[in-house]
Amino acid sequence: MIGLEKFDNLISLITYFKDNETCKRFLKEQRWGDDVVCPYCGHHHCRARSNGQFRCPNCLNNFSVLVGTIFENTKIALVKWFSVMYLISSHKKGFSSHQLARDISVTQKTAWHILHKVRSLYGQNDSIELSEDVECDEAYIGGNEKNKHESKKTEGTQDRSLKTKTPVFGMAQRNGNIVALKTQDTKGRTLMPIIRQFVKEPVGGINLVHT
Ligand SMILES: [Zn+2]
Structure with missing residues (x-):
């Protein structure tokens, strides 16, 4: 969907996309050209509004070019x-x-x-098989206890406790494939079956090294 190939280095890309408006104009051209299609009902030829959004004359929704893309709601x-x-x-x-x-x-x-x-x-999702040179990474997703409302706090946890967070285990191969999964914990006996599922086992077996 996105044509960034015309930039032959990062500096020229960053210089060109000097503000969010320029980025949105570019996305609009890439996505629709002159025929803006409503992401809610599929109506063609939606009109631009003065605030940079678009309005569908059929379902009357206002929308930005980011709706329905990976950039939606990003800060x-x-x-x-x-x-x-x-x-x-x-x-x-x-x-x-x-x-x-x-x-x-x-x-x-x-x-x-x-x-x-x-x-x-x-x-690049989990339907691909990973092999060789796999980097494993673990991350925890969840709120900071300190910022939670009293009623939502988990008893007996410190500010940065992992008890209240969901472990997410990711594996990325050097050529860019990635697998990310929710796991109950990040212990070896939990992770090894997952690694075996996605990684071609090398001669000599898999070594799980905690860094
Ligand atoms: Zn519509």
């Missing part, structure tokens, strides 16, 4: 998303969410979320 500048898409397509060896977080100045959690979304866009 992250679109140029950062575009940068990740560019990096994923040009860095075949892949990179970690930790590295990406530093590169585009977001938290590791946000970087992981963006990577996951962008990879899903390129059809």
